[in-house]
Amino acid sequence: MEIRVLDAESVDDLRDLWSRSFGAMSDATWARSRMLGELLVRSGRQYGGYENGRPVAMARIYDMAQWWHGRAVSMGGVCGVAVAPEARGRGIGRELVQDVLERCAAFGHPLSVLYPATAPLYRSFGWELAGAMHQAAFPAEALRGFGSGSPVELRRAGPDDAAEIAEIIRRVHRDARSSGPIDWGEDAWRIFLAEGDDDYVYLAEDGVLDYHWGEGGTSLEVDTLVAGSAETLRALWGIVGSGSSVAKQVRACLSPHDPVFWLTKERGDGWRELDRWMLRVVNAPAAIEARGYPAGVSAEVLLEIDDPWMRANSGFWWLVVKDGQGRLERAAESRSAVRVGPRGLAALYAGVPSATLRGAGLLDGHVPVLDSVFAAAPFTLDSF
Ligand SMILES: CC(C)(COP(=O)(O)OP(=O)(O)OC[C@H]1O[C@@H](n2cnc3c(N)ncnc32)[C@H](O)[C@@H]1OP(=O)(O)O)[C@@H](O)C(=O)NCCC(=O)NCCS
Numbered sequence: 001m002e003i004r005v006l007d008a009e010s011v012d013d014l015r016d017l018w019s020r021s022f023g024a025m026s027d028a029t030w031a032r033s034r035m036l037g038e039l040l041v042r043s044g045r046q047y048g049g050y051e052n053g054r055p056v057a058m059a060r061i062y063d064m065a066q067w068w069h070g071r072a073v074s075m076g077g078v079c080g081v082a083v084a085p086e087a088r089g090r091g092i093g094r095e096l097v098q099d100v101l102e103r104c105a106a107f108g109h110p111l112s113v114l115y116p117a118t119a120p121l122y123r124s125f126g127w128e129l130a131g132a133m134h135q136a137a138f139p140a141e142a143l144r145g146f147g148s149g150s151p152v153e154l155r156r157a158g159p160d161d162a163a164e165i166a167e168i169i170r171r172v173h174r175d176a177r178s179s180g181p182i183d184w185g186e187d188a189w190r191i192f193l194a195e196g197d198d199d200y201v202y203l204a205e206d207g208v209l210d211y212h213w214g215e216g217g218t219s220l221e222v223d224t225l226v227a228g229s230a231e232t233l234r235a236l237w238g239i240v241g242s243g244s245s246v247a248k249q250v251r252a253c254l255s256p257h258d259p260v261f262w263l264t265k266e267r268g269d270g271w272r273e274l275d276r277w278m279l280r281v282v283n284a285p286a287a288i289e290a291r292g293y294p295a296g297v298s299a300e301v302l303l304e305i306d307d308p309w310m311r312a313n314s315g316f317w318w319l320v321v322k323d324g325q326g327r328l329e330r331a332a333e334s335r336s337a338v339r340v341g342p343r344g345l346a347a348l349y350a351g352v353p354s355a356t357l358r359g360a361g362l363l364d365g366h367v368p369v370l371d372s373v374f375a376a377a378p379f380t381l382d383s384f
Contacts, residue, residue, distance in 0.1 A: 001049045001057060001092055003099050011037045013055045014048060021082035035191045047103075049083075049096055056087040057096050061103060062384060064184060066111060068349075069292030069324075069376060070177035072170065076104035076282070077182065078114040079384050097125050101280065101309060110287035112280040113182070115383055122278050125309055126342025128362070130279035130350035131180045131378035136261070137251045137269035140220065140244035146263070147238020152231050154239065157201040157208075162190035165201075165208050172206070172226040177292065178255070179351065180378030199223065202239055207232035211240055214251065222252035224381065233259055255379045275383055279346040284313040285328040287349065298322040299369040304337035305345055313342070321373050338365030351376030 004010070011034060018033065019025045025033070040046040040060050049057030062077035078100055083092045104112045116122050119129070157165060166186040173181050184192075192210070193201060202209045206228030214221045220243050227233035237260060240250055249269060254260065261268070281287045284305060299321045307313040316331040331337075340348060344362035348354065351374050357363035 001051050001095060003047055003049050003057075003096070005044045006041060006046045006048050008038060008041050010048060011041055011046060014046075014058050017055055017058055017082055017084055018080070020085055022080075032195060035195070036188065039187055039191060045107075047096075047099070049092060051087070056084045057092050058082055059096055059100050061100060061107065061109075061112075062184075062188075063107070063109075064113075064182050064384075066113060066183070067173045067178045067181050068290075068378075069179055069294065070174045071290060071292035072174075072183055073111050073287060073290040074109045075182070076100075076107060076109035076112040077384050078104070078112055081114075093121055094124070097121055098309070101125050101282065104280070104282045105310060108283075108286075110281070110283040110290055112282050113277055114280075115275050115277050119278065122280075123343060125280070126307060126346065127278035127280040128343035128346040129276055130347055130352070131380060132276045133253055133274045133380045133383060134256060134271060135251055135274050136254045136258075136271050137249055138260075138264060139266075139269060140241055140247045140250045142264045142266060142268070143237045143241025143250060143260075144244045145238065146241050147235040150231060150235040150238065152204050152207075152235035154202045154204050154235055157193065157203040159190050159193040161201075161203055162186045162193055165189050165193075165203065168203075168206060168208050168228070169224075169226055172228045175228060178379075179376035180380050181255075182380055182382050182384070184382070202236065204232045204235060207236050209236040209239055213247070214249075218247060219249040219251055220247040222250060225252060225254075226381075230259070234263070237263070253381045255381070256377065277380060279350050281313070281342060281345045281349055282310060284310075284317070284345065288319065288326045288328050291326060291349070293321050293324050293326055293373060294375055295324060297369075297372045297375075299373050301367050301370055301373070302331055302334055302337040303328075304334075304339045305341070306339065307342045307345070309342065313345075319373070326373070336365075338363065338367050338370065340364075348374055350374070350378050 059081045064077040065072035066075040210224040211222045301319045317328040
């Protein structure tokens with residue numbers, strides 16, 4: 001198979017492959033996917049695998065960042081991995097995923113994230129389950145009146161507000177020391193804002209709301225609601241709740257610690273896991289350096305990383321964490337090191353307790369401070 005970086009003309013080659021792999025695509029769905037596809041094409045991030053001049057495989061890598069304890073770490077968001085049904089089962093998927101991993105490294109992403117339809121393929125290259133995306137449901141009535149009398153100024157947003165929206169989201173996650181959410185960046189926001197009239201976006205100085213009607217018009221679906229202050233949070237939820245005479249329910253992807261759970265009188269209509277995502281530490285020293293760490297934690301831990309796919313990660317390292325900063329320094333061979341492979345490293349980085357990882361055979365060693373260093377309950381608010 002020859003893996004090509006696709007240009008704007010060849011992107012349409014992939015429509016049939018998308019449909020055969022992920023479900024039939026209407027013209028409207030394809031047009032939407034194509035808009036983001038063009039963004040990828042411009043940066044050389046949409047790939048097609050060809051045999052005898054025909055596309056048999058595809059993958060894309062979004063240029064994203066992911067917050068870890070409030071610091072944005074450059075991340076390759078892998079999606080749209082598929083092999084034509086008639087070409088499956090003879091190693092093309094593995095060839096493609098290995099290529100994607102190498103490209104993430106070449107782009108300089110210390111991390112890669114993906115939502116796996118099937119995990120073993122990705123696990124075999126060092127991605128591991130790290131976090132989840134959850135959806136909460138509330139009776140719309142429970143949110144009504146949240147904004148009444150609010151001094152917060154809100155306005156409708158359009159494509160020209162893309163840079164401001166991306167910046168507000170960055171500020172909110174930095175200040176909240178979030179772990180897990182994804183930074184789409186300004187260019188993707190410009191596309192989302194231009195997509196049509198079905199999404200309603202409101203902007204405050206320190207907050208963003210993006211929502212749309214659910215199917216059948218009896219619910220409202222919140223795609224994004226982030227706010228940097230209690231007043232703005234109430235004002236934005238108030239906009240959504242004001243629809244309660246028509247929409248009986250509001251559904252929203254939220255952090256389990258979103259303040260709205262502490263604002264509504266009742267506990268809400270439900271909380272469910274929508275999807276799980278996997279993390280890959282592509283460049284261990286860069287990923288450790290870029291991440292944030294809890295205040296007051298300092299540690300020096302000897303690690304042995306064995307990464308058969310990214311050999312530069314392998315070897316003995318001192319993990320040094322102090323004053324919210326971390327680094328890896330090369331160390332001499334030692335029997336007392338905590339041993340991890342790429343899957344254990346990814347899960348540890350994401351805050352999975354070391355006892356869990358020992359139980360799963362993904363970490364060997366017992367240094368309790370590791371759990372304080374990487375403490376996180378990561379969540380995401382977007383899928384891709
Ligand atoms: C998943 C997919 C990309 C695999 O492609 P492929 O060319 O058949 O993969 P390979 O032949 O290289 O096999 C790679 C591994 O994946 C496993 N695998 C393939 N299809 C699988 C499935 N449906 N469920 C679980 N594992 C699967 C294989 O068993 C193999 O593991 P092994 O090496 O331990 O035997 C392909 O089946 C596909 O396009 N599926 C539909 C779209 C999809 O699910 N994409 C993944 C999105 S995250």
